Amino acid sequence: QVQLVQSGAEVKKPGASVKVSCKASGYTFTSYGISWVRQAPGQGLEWMGWISAYNGNTNYAQKLQGRVTMTTDTSTSTAYMELRSLRSDDTAVYYCARLGPRIAVAGTVDAFDIWGQGTMVTVSS
């Protein structure tokens, strides 16, 4: 079945970096983009950015520009999100999500149709 499986929980010190992986299966990896979304404890969803699995093009949320890098490895159908210079407010569950075009009467709309199970990243000294 179509699924995204993420790497395990991480504990990092302030100033360190973290790299989370997201392995896709059940579909043609290069036909879709992958977005990363995070959720701080008790808070809502924050979109972090997007990467095309086809050509590696990226677009990042402005507040994370310069600290985040998203990459893919098409040979293993895996997407990666690296966040640098970690701070305590980066503590969150990090999700990868497939960005799939949805065809509707109103037109084609992009939606996050498949999600990974989430990876808890804790930043603490």
Added chain:
Amino acid sequence: DIQMTQSPSSLSASVGDRVTITCRASQSISSYLNWYQQKPGKAPKLLIYAASSLQSGVPSRFSGSGSGTDFTLTISSLQPEDFATYYCQQSYSTLLFTFGPGTKVDIK
């Protein structure tokens, strides 16, 4: 950036109730609006896309409407498994997506 707001932020309802959640965009987003359901400790799940289209496998008691800046998610008869947090999300800005702050639906 397009900002999304939702109301109410939380609500209490009983099984069988009709529930309506509102989402508003800071500018017109046509029908580029999606709804997600999230249960505690779980990843979000796509319910509605393009404002009113039901994602495959989602029960028909869920429906969406609206266009432009104002949207609604309606649950026609609330079931025990529907107690969750609901988020709207705009896909109008190309590759610059934003979510609403969420609406928590709990048991009265």
